Amino acid sequence: MPLSEYEQRVLEQMERQLTSDDPKLVSTLRGGRSSLRRWLLTGFGALVGLGMLVVGTAASIPVVGILGFVLMFVLVVLAFTPPRRSGPVGTVQPDGGVRRPAPGQKGKGKGRGFLERLEERWERRRDEGR
Known part of the structure; x- marks a missing residue:
């Protein structure tokens, strides 16, 4: 209906x-649909790597076993790392509103160091508390 x-x-x-x-x-x-596909593909690839490892070991071919282990390891790591996002969606303000970044600000902060960004956040929080 x-x-x-x-x-x-x-x-x-x-x-x-x-x-x-x-x-x-x-x-x-x-992101739910693509994450399911990601899990299925990495799981299948890890099983293929495990199969290569077993076949390489059983047939006494170390190169196949090593390649199978490397493939399995890489795909398991890939499965458990979160997918990269293209950029920030927005910042939640204290009043509950959402501020969207300006088009030129998407890569803001990439060139600065970690400590500089921490220092800037600390200053902003200290100023908001006044």
Whole structure:
């Protein structure tokens, strides 16, 4: 049974509200399909690597065993590392609003050192407390 126009408008409004309230949750939920595919591909590849390791060991061919181990190890590490994001979605403000980064600010902070960024955050937090 299809939704009425009113229900579709309400659903779209709820989706926009959720997107503005919690962009991290939305990005997590949208990544579900690709993460399942990622798990399946890395799991299958790790099984292939395990098979190569067993065959290389049983046939006394060390190169095949080593390649199987390396393949299995790399794919297991790949499976457990989170996928890289293209950039920040937004910053949640203290009042609950979301501030989107300006187009030129996407790579902001990449050239600075870790300590400089920590120092800047510390100063910002100290100023907000006043």
